[in-house]
Amino acid sequence: MERLFLLKMVFINKSKVMEKEFERGHHWCRGRVKGFGFRLTLGRDAVLDVLSRTEDHLSAEDIYIRVHETYPAIGLTSVYRTLDMLVNIGLVYKFDFGDGRARFELAEGPKGKDHHHHLVCTGCGRIVNYRDFIDEEVALLKKAEEGLSEKHNFAITNHLIQFYGLCEDCRNK
Amino acid sequence: MERLFLLKMVFINKSKVMEKEFERGHHWCRGRVKGFGFRLTLGRDAVLDVLSRTEDHLSAEDIYIRVHETYPAIGLTSVYRTLDMLVNIGLVYKFDFGDGRARFELAEGPKGKDHHHHLVCTGCGRIVNYRDFIDEEVALLKKAEEGLSEKHNFAITNHLIQFYGLCEDCRNK
DNA sequence: TTTGTTATTGGAAACCATTTTCAATAGGAA
DNA sequence: TTCCTATTGAAAATGGTTTCCAATAACAAA
Structure with a gap:
């Protein structure tokens, strides 16, 4: 309506x-x-x-x-x-x-950045957003970005992290 | 020849x-x-x-x-x-x-696993392999995998990390 | 509000990496 | 060497995305 x-x-x-x-x-x-x-x-x-x-x-x-x-x-x-x-x-x-x-x-989103990464099920293609470990990740990535920027002369603007695996349903098949 | x-x-x-x-x-x-x-x-x-x-x-x-x-x-x-x-x-x-x-x-490779990730130049598409920070990454990823496996019931088999940015040549344009 | 410029649009056709089809071929166990 | 069948190449099909182009709509200016 x-x-x-x-x-x-x-x-x-x-x-x-x-x-x-x-x-x-x-x-x-x-x-x-x-x-x-x-x-x-x-x-x-x-x-x-x-x-x-x-x-x-x-x-x-x-x-x-x-x-x-x-x-x-x-x-x-x-x-x-x-x-x-x-x-x-x-x-x-x-x-x-x-x-x-x-x-x-x-x-x-309206509340600002919602930093998350993805869990991809290679069985059914289901995607799960996760927001865990983001703090550690951000810390590591920041460090890596600085080091890599300098060593390889790259101005790093972005990164991508994804995990692949099987969700519960697909594992039980 | x-x-x-x-x-x-x-x-x-x-x-x-x-x-x-x-x-x-x-x-x-x-x-x-x-x-x-x-x-x-x-x-x-x-x-x-x-x-x-x-x-x-x-x-x-x-x-x-x-x-x-x-x-x-x-x-x-x-x-x-x-x-x-x-x-x-x-x-x-x-x-x-x-x-x-x-x-x-x-x-x-012939010498065994050569674990590395990629730096992708979004300007020219150039790819750089990097092997730095791999130890820290592996540690973090292992921890994340364990936590995520449990929390989201995923059997994680794999991960992907990539950095995007501009290489030196592309930055000078 | 109306007008004029031009960015934006929808639909059809083109594009292009990848997959499928199918009859011919080649790997390799016997 | 023989036989079975996995594998192959060529051509056609597929399907997500992009391009083309004339029509349209956004919006700045009047």
């Missing part, structure tokens, strides 16, 4: 949608998009909305399907383009979990 | 090639392949040979091209199939550095 209500507003009056922005989870993203000189289109807003409402690791098509529910005019191409742009400005992270399609998630 | 010599032998007499196996760097791989019940074909041997002779991070096509020099009969399909098999039996690691093609490297 609420979803339909929002949809209606989108088509009737864009400024009404803007007034509602604090009911959505990604109001703080908009300034970022505009700050980089990009136009804040309905499609881009809808993609950000979907990303801000989930903990899942959505593929471009997943996002397309979800956006399509509230904004059927969107095309898959635009979803790809939007995601590409969001990754470029650092608002979205792009992951590869080895199943042949990229996965995306918002770089930070 | 040496390369041509070996090639000639390949076509003339297979057992001669076998006698020469200790001149190649991957003799210890063969038993592994056969141990898993796979036939040791000329193509598979040639792929292992290419992998054992390089520190580079080759794509399937890179490998195809190099194998093709000494064993022109090979097809790209077989390279893909061989790599897939080698990854499955754990003899080869498969990496994704974000450029849309998979990269492969031998899981261990």
Whole structure:
């Protein structure tokens, strides 16, 4: 119901949608998009909305399907383009979990960065976010980054850590 | 010259090639392949040979091209199939550095495991192997693996760490 | 509010790494 | 050497992503 209500507003009056922005989870993203000189289109807003409402690791098509529910005019191409742009400005992270399609998630939630890494089940592809050991990791990574930057003349901007294994269900098969 | 010599032998007499196996760097791989019940074909041997002779991070096509020099009969399909098999039996690691093609490297050299991670330049795609901080990493990862295994009921088998940044050349542009 | 410029869009087609299909071939046990 | 069947190469199919292009919508300026 609420979803339909929002949809209606989108088509009737864009400024009404803007007034509602604090009911959505990604109001703080908009300034970022505009700050980089990009136009804040309905499609881009809808993609950000979907990303801000989930903990899942959505593929471009997943996002397309979800956006399509509230904004059927969107095309898959635009979803790809939007995601590409969001990754470029650092608002979205792009992951590869080895199943042949990229996965995306918002770089930070409304409460700020939510630093976590992923446990990937090589049996069923399930992804678990974990936030444990992050402190130790951050400490180690910081140290490693400094050392590696110097030794290999790299300006390190980013890192990736993933664990692979079998989830409980897959182990019992 | 040496390369041509070996090639000639390949076509003339297979057992001669076998006698020469200790001149190649991957003799210890063969038993592994056969141990898993796979036939040791000329193509598979040639792929292992290419992998054992390089520190580079080759794509399937890179490998195809190099194998093709000494064993022109090979097809790209077989390279893909061989790599897939080698990854499955754990003899080869498969990496994704974000450029849309998979990269492969031998899981261990003649001197045993050569545990290292990668520094990826997001500017030019250059990959640097690093072996620094591995001890600390291993310690941390072991601890994390134990904790995560228990907390999330995952049997962790593997991990991936990569750093991204700009190499010296790309920073000066 | 209206207008004008141009970034952005959707759909179709192109792209391209990888996989599948299938008949021919080659590995290797007997 | 023979035989069985795993393996092969070539061509076609697949599927996620990108490109092309004319139509559209964002939004700055009037």
